[in-house]
Amino acid sequence: MLDQNVITETKAEHLLHEYQPGAFFLASPHRVLLAKGICEIVPEADGQNQMETLSGQIAETLRQAKQSGQSRPLVVGAVPFDQVKPARLVVPEEVRWSGPLQFDHEEKEQQAGHTYHIKPVPEPEDYKNGVEQGLARIADGTLSKIVLSRSLHLTSPEPIQTDELLRHLAQHNTHGYTFAADVSSQEETSPRRTLLGASPELLVSRMGTQVVSNPLAGSRPR
Template sequence: MIDHRIVQESPADQLLREYRPDASFFFSSPERTILAKGVFAAVSEAEGCNQMENLAQRAVSVLKDAEQSGRQNPIIVGAVPFDETKPVQLTVPNEVWCAGPLMLEQDVQIHPGPGPVYDIEPIPQPGEYIRGVEKGLARIAAGDVSKIVLSRSLRYTSPVSIDISRVLCNLAQHNAGGYTFAVDLSRQAAASESAGRKRRTLIGASPELLVSRNGLHVYANPLAGSRPRSDDPAEDRRRAAELLSSSKDRHEHAVVIEAVAAGLKPFCKTLDVPREPSLISTETMWHLSTEIKGVLTDASISSLELAAALQPTPAVCGTPTDAARAAIKEIEPFDRGFFTGMVGWCDSAGDGEWVVTIRCAEAEERALQLFAGAGIVAGSRPEDELAETSAKFRTMLIAMGLNNE
C-alpha cells in the first residue's frame, strides 16, 4: 500500500513541474499548492437522481474509512459538475504533497516555444449563440427568469498529442493570484469506455472562489459583472470605471451577492457582506467583486457542505435557479460537463477551498474543449455577450499559445 504523505516543505513550483496528466489532482490558490496522485477511495454516487443530495455526508463517510485505514488527515479532492444529475468526481488520493502559494516569475517560461496547430469548431456557431441570447432575453421579458447565464464552447483538435502539463504551467504563470487546477476525470472516462470516451482532464484557472473554510472562519468571493481588459492603459482604466458605475452590472452583481449571503447565513453566527462591490482584474478581464466573511455556528460544518449549499450561484446559472437550469438545457446545444460546477478540496477537519469551474477546458489526448459564458439580464445586448465570451476564452487560449479565437 502506498503511504499517504503530506510534505509541507515541498516547493510549490516543484509540485507544478512534477504534475503529469495521470496525477489525480493539482490545485494552486493564494494560500497553498496541492499535488495528489492515485485513488485510495471515491465518493459514492447518490441513490437517487440528485447527486448533490447528502454529498457532504457521503464524503465524510469516505474520509472516516480512510482514517480507519491508518491515513492521517486524509483529504477529498476533485470536481462536481454543473448538472446535479451527473456523478461527481471526488476521491481520496493515495499520495498528497502540499506547499505554499506559487511564486512564478512572469518573464520566465517553464515551457518555451510554440504549441501545436489546432483546428477549431465553435459550438454553437456565433450566430446561433446570439439567437440563443435572444431566446434568453425573451424568457426574461416573459417573467420566466430574471437572469440566465448562457455559454458556448470551442473545440480545438490537434494532429499531435497536447502537452497538458505545459498548458497547466502556462495557466499558473499567467493567472497569479487566482486558482489554477487540473483534475483527472479518467474514472468517469473508464465508466464510459463503451461510448468511446478517452482519458479526460479538467483544466483551468478560475478567478472566482466559491467558498473556503479555515476552522470556524468562512470566506466567499463572488464575481459577477465583467469587462474585457484592454492593452491600452487609458482604455483599460475607462473600462474598469465604466463597469464599476454600470447600473446593469451592479444589479447583476447584487443578485449573486444576495444568493451567496442567503446560502451561507444558515451556517454562520456572523456574516459580513460589504454594501458596495469592488474591482478585481485578471490578465484578460475586469470583474465586480465582493468579499464575504463569516464565522460558523458549528465546527462540524465542512467546506464541502458549504460549497454544495451554494452551487450553482446565479453567477453561472441564473435566477430563479430551477427555471434558469431548465432554460439552459433547452437553449445550449451541448453538455456543460464540469464547466460552471466546482473544483477543490476538503480535509477530514472540514477545512478546504472550492472554486467556481470557469476559464476552463476538458482535455483529451488531441483535443481541448473550452467553455465560456455570459450573464443575461434585461437590457443585455446579444453582440456584447458574444464579445464577453470571446474575451473569457482568452485565459485558456493564451495558455495554449494562442491569442485569438
C-alpha cells in the same frame, strides 16, 4: 503510502512540474496542492441526486481511509453541475503542499507550439440570435435576467499534453485558481479524461472559523 502527518512543504514550481495526468492539482493565490495515487474512492450514486447523499458518502470514505492508516485523509476531485451525473472524488495516497506559485518573466513568455482547429458552439450567428431573443424577452417582461454563454471546441492534430497546458494556465493565472482533476470513468478500459482550467472565482473556502467567498458573477443577495 505516505502518512499525511509527515508531509513537508515543497517549492510550488516543483509541484507544478511534477504533475502528471491522473493526479490532482490546485493552485490558489496562497497555496499549491498536488495529490497523487488513490487510497479510497468515494462511491458513485448512479441515477439519483448525488447532493442528497454525497456528504455522507464522503464522511464514510474518510472513515475508511483512517482505518486503512491515513491519520489526516482528505478528499479531492470534481463534482458536476448536473447532480445526477457521478462525481469523481478520491482520497489520495500522497498529498504535498507548498506556498504560492511565482514565475520570472522568461518563464511567462514561453508558449506552446500547438495549432488547433477551433469550432464555436453555437455558431456566431446562432449566438447573436439568442442574444436578440433574450433582449426581447427582457423588454416584454417575460424575463428579468439571462446568462448566455458559448463554447469553443478545440481539436489538435497532435496529442494534447495536459501537463504542458496546465503549466501555461498557471503561469498566466497566479492571482486566480488553477486546477486539474482526473474525471475518467472508474472502468479500467475507459480513456483518461482530465478537467482543467483557470478561474478568478472562489465559490467558498473555510479554514477554522474563517469563511471566504469571491463569486465574481454571483447575483444572489448577501
